[in-house]
Amino acid sequence: MATVIVDVVLKPEILDAQGQAILAALPTLGFPGVASVRQGKHFEIELEGDLDETALERVRAMADTLLANPVIEEYSVRAGS
Amino acid sequence: MATVIVDVVLKPEILDAQGQAILAALPTLGFPGVASVRQGKHFEIELEGDLDETALERVRAMADTLLANPVIEEYSVRAGS
């Protein structure tokens, strides 16, 4: 079994309303000194087979078609533990 | 500036409707051989100051109080790039 992680975030130029809302809330909760918060999605994918370049390639293809919306989001793929 | 990453996922015993739906969709999109998918949240937090243990501690406290709901979720915190 291979675990692959995909993190999807909004492109930097796209408004992240959720991140903004969290950022606005933090100081009142006693967490000053935060400059920015961006919220994205996190996927943990378990594949049959080995954790090799092919596995990562397959997950990249999934991210392209299904996990991320290329119009507004970008993603990164990495091997999980 | 220090970037700290928080990943939040549902506890394994809580139904992950979104992960399940993706898992169900993958074979029809030409991605067989996926054993499981879990969808969670990914936060990129920029703090003023250095990326040190104190920074990570501060973010852990945020995750505990705000970013994750310990009743249903678990989280991990790591240094960003």
Added chain:
Amino acid sequence: MIDSVDEALANPGAEQPYAALGLKDDEYAKIREILGRRPTTSELAMYSVMWSEHCSYKSSKVHLRQFGEKVPDNASEVLLIGMGENAGVVDVGNGLAVTFKIESHNHPSYVEPHQGAATGVGGIVRDILTMGARPIAVMDPLRFGAPDHPDTGRLIRGIVEGIGSYGNCLGLPNIGGEVVFDPSYNTNPLVNALCVGVLPADGIQLAKADGPGNKVVLFGSRTGGDGIGGASVLASATFDEAKPSRRPAVQMGDPFAEKVLIECCMEIFAERLVVGIQDLGAAGLSCATTELAAAGTGGMDVDLDLAPLRDPTLVPEEILMSESQERMMAVVTPANLDRFVELCHKWGVTATVIGTVTDTGRLVMRWYGETIVDVPPRTLAHDGPVYDRPYARPEWQDALQADSPDRLPRPASGDELRQTLLTMVASPNLCSKRWVWEQYDRYVMGNTVLAMPEDAGILRLDESTSTGIALATDGNGRFAKLDPYAGAQLALAEAYRNVSVTGGRPIAATDCLNFGSPEDPDVMWQFAEATRGLADACQTLGTVITGGNVSFYNQTGSTPINPTPVVGVLGLVDDVRRRTKAGFRNAGDRLLLIGETRDELGGSEWAWTVHEHLGGLPPRVDLAAEQALGTAMVDAANAGLVTSAHDLSDGGLAQVLVESCLRHGLGAHVTVAGDPFVALFSESTARALVTVPAGDDRLTSLLTERGIPYAAIGAVTAEATLVVDGSFSVPLAELDAAYEDTLPRLFAHR
């Protein structure tokens, strides 16, 4: 380097990318003539967006004028504000006024369906808010390509989710809309959104910057790079998938930001703190500053560098074109400024003074002290180019009209009719739209008296007097393709009928005109015919057009969509407790079919669903009959004469019988005169099916007295079966399965 006015004077020959911004040679020449020099980059950006089709209505203006010329007799009693402001305002009595408008967000919704549709709702809600009104409901007429087109699933799921997420989060009930499928909308869905608001009749706000020395405040969300160039590029050029470089950045919606903006504005309006106010929609700051200045004292000084930015790398021309959502601009006297800012602060809304009203007649903008814009604001807001584009009746129009559905084989036996009925009610256009409207909150605000799946939405305006309004939207692109003049009138007639069968007295209308390219003379002819037809019919029916929207360039490649005028009609309901609902309620009630049924199947749902045929002529328009029917239905509602009513349109009597039976699980036994196929499936207009208690002749006497034709066609039964005498019968369970399963089967998440 920032291109300033000084720089423009010093370097008059600089090459400028006006063509890439969508400006024609003569338009650019006119800008140079107005300014007496070349425009700065910022000025060029402003002219390009303000003179785009989307903002200037340059191709449609000459036709839209008719709405102001052919005004109905009652318009002067009804209208407080007519066309030309953000939305028209009508007087509804008791010191209250109502404002409503429909707008399109077609092209953005194809690029990013969720955000495109969401920001479509956000935009029209801000137009209503800007008038000084509390928005109280939304509606969403939607059109998609063929259900089996590979992109339709992505689009309908995303668009419905987008409309729901935004409207639900704003706390606005969705009280109706449309879902239509037709291959002419493949890769070009139509996302029209209507919003209605209520305000004190003496609380109307206008978009004008009056009073030199008054402050110009930008408030709401920060400005980012959203949809830069969207207004001019997206709305002004044919969308062509093959050129991704033409895809501008997508606009993202933040419904929470809009919700607090609404509540903040309501408190600001209640304390009468603004002199003028304008929302930032298409063309963002360019539009807001020029329109405010042009309608007011005439001048404005702006320090553009004071605008709060989400993306600090934006340059002035980008800031001027940005379509970041959830922003407004207000003109406030210095005396009221502190209180204004305090209320913004209360709601967590960012507010920044960025300028001052002047009497110079110029809109001057500075960027860190350098003058980058110095223009007469009227030249952007009002004196843009106007085109009387060539148009001609298409060569193919005669052949299309000659291709009548008479040649199509019709079902004859009882079995064939039964099968046709089941096919029709399961067809994507006639099936239940529950899967869509269950994704929308219809209860919030607690004043929704009628909503989906009723013919019209009804809202209570006042709990103490029980006064209310009714609203419906309709359009039929097939009818308009066969005859655009009649098609536009049929859209109005259907919305009018929908409002009046619920008991609403129609008084005003708004329109969204979705067409192909105005540069195509065929399309321009369709547009000219449709506007002429609509203006004529509004005058006859007494429903003044209070505002609307034009969307051109709806096509892929060179194939335009079916011309699709969508019309929203507003009606007054004197007492919402007396509204009429659809759906059979009592076994034993008598069924009356009001109106005349002719053999009219051109453009019908039957011809399309069963034969994929579109040809011939649409049903005859009979506005006098519509008016007689409408008045009778309103009188009947007020006098409590009917137990249910449902108007006839797509799918004819058969469809109405099915929907009325399924509503409460009661059957019907029906006897039709003449050819049962025509009786069941013809789409003749000016008809409604009503139920009256057995033995109660009050409605029939009223109809007879007024010379309105009707036929007693049977009765509601306790048995869960629809029986057409001498022809066939179907158990309701079978109808229900056919009617309800289609959309979930095609589109639900699995």
Added chain:
Amino acid sequence: MPASVGVVTFPGSLDDRDAQRAVRLAGAEPVALWHADADLHGVDAVVLPGGFSYGDYLRCGAIARFAKVMPLIVEAARDGMPVLGICNGFQILCESHLLPGALVRNDHRTFNCLDQRVRIENASTPWTSGYTAGDEIVIPLKNGEGGYVADPRTLDALESQGRVVARYVGRNPNGSYRDIAGICNEAGNVVGLMPHPEHAIEDLTGPSTDGLAFFTSVLKGLVSA
């Protein structure tokens, strides 16, 4: 003086006016409370209304939980004041740990607005005393994140202590564990409910008037207290 029921408005609350109307039609005096209020204006009970407080960003109720007024409500609730959280209010009560468990995205992943049949399981809370256990009512349900979840131990405890206040009847609309539509705290004074009784108080605007008894119940308790 009639009993007064406070309705809290957070930025993004939507059904606050509806809850006030329900309180009024039940015969009590509605009092608008603001999320930043420093006291509860002497109200006898509190409703946390539905909506999308803070846009429901992050998690529903996650940010509202930290509002200035919340510690006051938590304290009053501990002292026995009746508190009803409807929809977003229920989510806020869970996030505040006044009620156990959490509400997650509907299993079908869409927002749904339906007329929902619900059975009242516990008619001894101050909000449900006007019903009889076993009563079935039809009230609107409208949410995207209405799936009630908790660990099995908590669920068993809720069941055995009679703290499941309402249950969905017929099709489970959102994947809630054990069809749970509403629960209460151990004392019974704090009730969280996913469907919306405040939208079923008038024939004209609701699917029924079945929801009104939530508000008349609490009023009766307050008057007799």
